[in-house]
Amino acid sequence: MQTVKRLYALLLTVAMLAAFGARAAEPALELNLGPVPQRLARQDLLANPALRTVDVPADVAYHRSMQYRALPLTVLLRDVPPDASVQFTATDGFVANIPVKTLLGAGQAWLAIETQDAAWPPLKAGGPSAGPFYLVWLTPEKGAVSPEQWPYQIGKISLAAALATRYPQILPKTSAQTDAVQRGLHVYMVDCASCHPINGGGDAAVGPDLNKPHNPTEYFQEAFLRKLIRDPAAVRTWDKRIMPGFSTDALSNAQLDDLLAYLRQMARQRQ
Ligand code: HEC
Numbered sequence: 121m122q123t124v125k126r127l128y129a130l131l132l133t134v135a136m137l138a139a140f141g142a143r144a145a146e147p148a149l150e151l152n153l154g155p156v157p158q159r160l161a162r163q164d165l166l167a168n169p170a171l172r173t174v175d176v177p178a179d180v181a182y183h184r185s186m187q188y189r190a191l192p193l194t195v196l197l198r199d200v201p202p203d204a205s206v207q208f209t210a211t212d213g214f215v216a217n218i219p220v221k222t223l224l225g226a227g228q229a230w231l232a233i234e235t236q237d238a239a240w241p242p243l244k245a246g247g248p249s250a251g252p253f254y255l256v257w258l259t260p261e262k263g264a265v266s267p268e269q270w271p272y273q274i275g276k277i278s279l280a281a282a283l284a285t286r287y288p289q290i291l292p293k294t295s296a297q298t299d300a301v302q303r304g305l306h307v308y309m310v311d312c313a314s315c316h317p318i319n320g321g322g323d324a325a326v327g328p329d330l331n332k333p334h335n336p337t338e339y340f341q342e343a344f345l346r347k348l349i350r351d352p353a354a355v356r357t358w359d360k361r362i363m364p365g366f367s368t369d370a371l372s373n374a375q376l377d378d379l380l381a382y383l384r385q386m387a388r389q390r391q
Contacts (some may be wrong), residue, residue: 128177145359147252152204152278154199162252165233170195174258175232180270181243181250190258193223196231200279206217206256207280207323208271215323216255216271216314217283227263232256248273267370276347287321292385307375311366319386327363335387337380346376
């Protein structure tokens with residue numbers, strides 16, 4: 121009798137572990153887009169009637185054309201205010217803040233969902249894929265979408281006030297505020313803030329603060345700073361290097377000038 125009971129207990133434990141394991145393996149997406157936070161399992165997202173197969177001609181994570189099962193962002197953002205900003209938090213700490221206007225604009229944003237029967241390739245040999253959830257754009261060139269606005273391995277999507285509203289210390293303060301500095305702030309928010317805080321403000325901390333304790337315009341010669349932003353490995357390289365390079369397609373020379381004007385201004389008003 122005792123043995124039977126033990127066997128029974130063992131079987132029950134095994135069954136529970138198996139069930140728990142299956143649940144833990146099933147990816148879920150946290151959504152904070154309305155009054156009540158939601159946690160949607162991949163299966164629930166795949167069951168949405170708006171699900172389609174989409175072709176992405178120039179996929180940023182995979183550097184080639186890709187095809188995905190995906191939901192249009194318009195479905196997820198149905199009830200959000202048009203002037204809000206949406207925060208995509210990846211499991212590695214990358215945080216992209218993208219204005220709702222951009223997400224609903226001409227770039228055509230879709231949430232790609234990796235399915236169990238058609239897993240995506242690894243981003244780097246032997247590593248994980250861009251899944252389970254990845255923001256892709258069908259016509260990024262029409263919506264002026266930057267490569268930093270393709271967050272992958274997304275764990276959470278939340279509504280948030282604009283970055284500069286939550287972190288006013290990232291705003292340039294000058295009496296003669298030049299347009300270049302303002303445009304540079306915009307470049308920083310689109311291309312750099314997903315990894316770097318500045319002046320102690322920002323959602324992500326994948327890379328170092330770009331103003332504290334010192335600003336790279338102070339400790340890099342300008343030519344090397346430009347080179348580093350264009351292609352970090354051209355300045356120094358090691359296995360675990362994370363920062364991507366920004367080619368002239370992603371960041372024009374004029375935008376790089378603006379970005380440096382903004383960084384220089386921030387060095388003058390460090391707090
Ligand atoms: C995907 C994340 C990511 C993005 C986007 C990114 N960086 Fe970085 N950056 C890093 C990380 C991480 C480092 C530390 C070196 C490394 O691991 O590559 C770094 C290093 C740097 C450094 C060197 C700092 C030092 O003191 O060594 C500078 C300067 C820099 N980044 C500027 C920028 C600028 C300007 C942008 C926007 C145009 C940008 N980065 C975008 C992640 C990022």
